[in-house]
Amino acid sequence: MEFHKNLLEYISQSLMTADETIAVAECVTSGCLQLALSQMPNAPLVYQGGMTAYTLPMKVKLLNVDKEEAEVCxxxxxxxxxxxxxxxxxxxxxxxxxxxxxxxxxxxNSSYKIFAFFSFSYKGKIIYTNTLELHPKTQALNAQLYYTEFILGCFKTEINKNLEAKAKLGLKKNKDARIKVS
Incomplete structure (x- = not known):
């Protein structure tokens, strides 16, 4: 399994530049994201680790998922x-x-569909959640690999948005500082 090298390099460099870290909780991708992130250049500097919580009891125990809600869905x-x-x-x-x-x-349970929910958090807040549906005849491993690549691409977009917002905030602070000094 080889993941898009440029994508992983970009994620790694962006996280290192911002002095930020990432962790992963997987179910449907069953370790594929963890494998991909471990392949990043300088992974130990930005990748804190991850887990695959595949069953309801493990999601409840390790990730504080509400048991009753999880049973329903x-x-x-x-x-x-x-x-x-x-x-x-x-x-x-x-x-x-x-x-x-x-x-x-x-x-x-999936109404015979193949789909994944994925979510990104940043500094304790959810910043992006989406669903990806694939053709029902997609092979399981291909689905997991596709989810992984797609999710990492979406993650890159969210990193970009975050960097742009920080840059704008920095420009605004600099302008405010110049106004006060004048």
Missing amino acids: DCVSENIVETMALNVAKLYEADWSIATTGYCTPIR
């Missing part, structure tokens, strides 16, 4: 993935986090 919902993202960031003391949950094979 088979652990697959926007709220569940957001809870996973927030709690893995706390657990690993990371600035950023990525969480995934969903299905890589069509089963009755």
Whole structure:
């Protein structure tokens, strides 16, 4: 399994430049994100670690997912993935986090669809959550790899937005400082 080298280099460099870290909580991607992030240049400087919490009891125990809610939705919902993202960031003391949950094979609980929820948190707040659906005949491993690549691409976009917002804030602070000095 080889992940897009430039994408991983970009993520690593961006996190290093900002002096920020990332952690991951996975279900449907079952370690693929952890594998990808471990392949980043200088991974030990920015990648705090991750976990695969595949079952309901483990999501409840390790990521503080609400048991009753998880039972109703088979652990697959926007709220569940957001809870996973927030709690893995706390657990690993990371600035950023990525969480995934969903299905890589069509089963009755998924209405015979293949889809994933994914969420990003930054500094204790959810900043992005989305769903990705694939063709129901997609092979399980291909689905997991596609989810991983797609999610990392979305993560790059969120890093860019964050860097742009910080740059604008920096410009505004500089302008405010010049006004006060005048």
